[in-house]
Amino acid sequence: MRRDQPFSQVVIPNHTKIAKGTLRTIIRDTELTVGEFVSLL
DSSP states (O other), X not given: OEETTTTEEOOXXXXXXXXXXXXXXXXXXXXXXXXXXXXXX
16 A cells, blocks of 8 residues: 555555454554544445
8 A cells, every 4th residue: 555645655464364463563554543544444
């Protein structure tokens, strides 16, 4: 996933299940709160 302005890029694993810790790290890397992340789903 990528955003150009301001530039940001995050790697999303291609798995049917993602470990809780991995998901938390992805959310933290996007600089979103868990609530913000969930609202985008």
